[in-house]
Amino acid sequence: MALADLPLARFLSEPVVPYEEDEVTRLIVDEHDPEAFAPVAGMCVGEFRDWLLSDAAHPDLLTALAPGITPEMAAAVSKIMRLQDLVTVAAKIRVITRFRNTLGLRGRLSTRLQPNHPTDDPVGIAASIIDGLTYGSGDAVIGINPVSDSVSSVVSLTRMLDHIRATFEIPTQTCVLAHVTTQMEAMRQGAPVDLVFQSVAGTEAANRSFGISLSLLREARGQVLELRRGTVGDNAMYFETGQGSALSAGAHHGVDQQTCEARAYAVARHLQPLLVNTVVGFIGPEYLYDGKQILRAALEDHFCGKLLGLPMGCDVCYTNHAEADPDDMDATLTLLGAAGVNYIMGVPGGDDIMLNYQSTSFHDALYLRRILNLRPAPEFESWMHSRKAELRGAVALLER
């Protein structure tokens, strides 16, 4: 049977990965909300697309629908949608989350300030943070990918980020993106952790290859919530995903990479995150070969995430072994902006000198904010205004 004619309900009765073998499937099935599903329960995939595009599917209805949609339904319908469909529907859905500020509001575009350094040098990291702040970057999070996964190093980086945030009274959150078990140990040692980060995938076996399980993630969330560091909300988790991780781990059960990706969103959804982003071009050409595939995957991931009720951002990126260049990234970035992406990355010059890939720059975010008339998170925007003189002074000094 062609995909468009497949009833949505079939995804509930026939899991693509066996219920008995996989805790992600169990999560998807056990947490499915039939009441939320009711408005579309009788539809097949093709009808679902038509309905999503119609005015009947207004923003509030789509928000209420999310707990009734499974990753497999979202992935299925995305496969028969063109880019403009993926943009149109995603743009209707706002997913708002809060920790020390409010992210995801209509008319806003946030950024993760990503000040990575190849040796975790605190001074080098601070230089990138200062640079980013002068461009209005960092309202989603100031988040470092550390070179070292050692607890002591993660504790000291976490303290340093918190010191900068507290000193300048920046209404944002910080994160050191080490393995979740390292962050948990850091918390035990008293590190001021705002958000707990982890890469997640769409099958139990793929998550095992990351050294994680649902119970471990739940435990981590419980631990960080006890710190009570959020001031306007308690969305305290940060997840990254990316098509291909299940295949990399040999843990895909014969399911296509995009459906596996959407299943990772079920894991994320369960833990009420502040931030979720697909790192769309990171893994490489074996999964997304060129700029066209990266563009398509970015919009699919963003759409699926939003439909499932996630605060979806995107690391618009490529690696040097893919057939892609900055023009491809500009196209992806612009379409994601039109689709209402919650946040993108901010990396000095777009060149991540630690992870060795190209993401979006501070300049790229300014471009997108200007052409689409988008602003930073409200609390962060107010902070920028209140610190205008200092930020301008810093810019003058930096650009001399």
Added chain:
Amino acid sequence: MSGIPRLRDFTSARVGLSRAGNSLPTSELLALQLAHARARQAVRSKLDARQLGLELQPMVGDLLFVRSAAPDRATYLRRPDLGRRLSDESRQTVLGRKGKYDTVFVVADGLSALAVQLHAARLIEATLSLLDRADWKLAPFIVVEQGRVAIGDEIGEALGASMSVVLIGERPGLSSADSLGVYLSWNPHPGLTDADRNCISNVRTEGLSYAAAANKLVFLMNESRRRKLSGVGLKEEAKALE
């Protein structure tokens, strides 16, 4: 003003670029494009295995040259699975040396043959100088063309090594086309995942020094052997070393 340090003095990240409107100034735009072209060239660079062999031979003595199942770079990029397996012929070569070893060192081109060419021999030299050779029975050193990290699993198993240490060219970044990574796996055999390995990355002139990387590696090797594990269960306590 010239006495005041600039932001760029503190990091190799592209900070303080200034703006043309909201965009990059022309000079920076062109600099990025040049760096991208160089990184792409590194991906396509070919390992000069003979030259590497000449550098390694005096240090390590016993050396084998093998190939993965990926016949060329284009296939290698599309089919990581082939890069993780030995070619049939190479498999026979390795099996022919089966024994009982504490560790096998594997040098693979990965995504930057340039990194391997520049740094692999020197990191091995630094590592061997810290290793008590009487205490470690080392397998023949292996040089692999078109190899990925996990090829160390098949090699380790085929040789009968308790541990594999894979030195491999990392994916080139714009500012670092020559970054070398090191992956340690206890009880190597096909089917291991990244969670089973410990990684030391960014070994290059502007990154982690040979001495620091060798220090970490030998620490991990000793701990891995003592505790009979690697990966998430074996957190490196780098602080003790710094």
